[in-house]
Amino acid sequence: MTIEFKPLSFSLGAEVLGLKIKDSPSKEQIELVRAGFLKYGILLFRDQHISREQHIGFSKLFGELDQHESLPRDRHPDYSELLMVTNEPKPNGMPSDSKYTGQVWHSDMSFTLAPAMGSILRSIKVPSVGGDTMFSNMTLAYEKLSKGMQNLISDLHGVHTSARKIIDLSQDRIDETKKLIPPVAQPIVRIHPETGKKALYIGEKVKSFVGMTEDESKPLIDYLCRHASKPQFVYRHQWQANELLFWDNRCTMHLALGDYDESEIRHLERTTILGTPSGYVLQ
Ligand SMILES: O=C(O)CCC(=O)C(=O)O
Structure with a gap:
């Protein structure tokens, strides 16, 4: 069966039609998926009734998988390749x-x-309504900046932390996180290793620019995040059960909205495909 791509929004994303992951896709099909991945930034596979092993096996067709050493609390107890x-x-x-x-x-x-x-x-279990995820096209967001702004940010590095909303904010937990995940500097503009295109590399985990204070950095970080998440760069995904979303972290960013009734179960599992080396650790 031939594979087709049906765009999901103006800015990014496509649904993949004609592929059943459980039927062990051929080499040719995987090459087409790869090409679609580079073109659309995110790919959606609907109605895929697969096991954990099949999820891991399919993911391995695209590269080596992260064992999630830096997020031990979130790993599946029996499958280190799966992040809960x-x-x-x-x-x-x-x-x-x-x-x-x-x-x-x-x-x-x-x-x-x-x-x-x-x-x-x-997606394994999703709430009856909501629990959506938003994705943004960071190549387009970069290209739509003025030349002046592109020049201004061209040599900046952002300080990335693992900061996120967690339930346990005890000192022990904060110390554990700092030890496992020291801050890392990454360029604010990265060149995609496969397409050669420049993309913004920013987000709400960036706390400052290297060589600047948090106070000094915040207005520009906030501006770039606001710019990159404008509706014209964004696709909003409304989950159904048994879907897979495959996104390119080198040219997209995303946000789980948390817009659902927390008394309902929302259970998804993620594999993470390792990228190329980038950045450096800050002392
Ligand atoms: O739960 C979601 O919608 C997204 C999860 C997420 O942000 C991630 O796996 O990195």
Whole structure:
């Protein structure tokens, strides 16, 4: 069966038609998916009734998988390749560590020295309404900046932290996070290693620019985040169960809206495909 791509929005994203992941896609089909991934930035596969092993196996066709060493609390206990994004309470009744995962604009693993190339998020249980995710096209957002602004930011590096909304804000947890994830500097403009296009690399995990204070940096960080998340650069995904969304972290950022009734279960699982080395650790 031939694969087709049906665009999801003006700015980015396409649904992949004609591919059943459980039927072990051919090499030719995977090459087409790769090409679509580079063209559209995010790909949606609907109605995929697959197991955890099949999710991992499909993801491996696109590169080496992260074992999520820096996020041990969020890993699936039996599959280190799977990161849980769930509000399902723990067996002891305590709230899930990943209840608020992704509720700031970000690009996955930007706070590491090998930020993710791609992520593949599979929806297992979704609320009856809401729980949407927004994605932004960071290549387009960069291209729509004025030349003056492009020049101004061309040599800036952002300080990325793993900052996110978590339930346990004890000193122990803060110390654990600092030890596992020291701040990392990344260029604000990155060149996509496959398309050669420039893209903004910013988000709400960027706390300052290297060599500047947080106070000095904040207005420009806020402006760039606001600019990149304008509606004309964004696709909003409304999840159904049994979908996979495969996004390119090198030219998109995303945000989990948290717009749902928390008494309902929202359970998704993510694989993370390692990217090329980028950035440096700050002391
Ligand atoms: O839960 C979502 O909608 C997105 C999760 C997320 O941001 C992530 O996996 O990086």
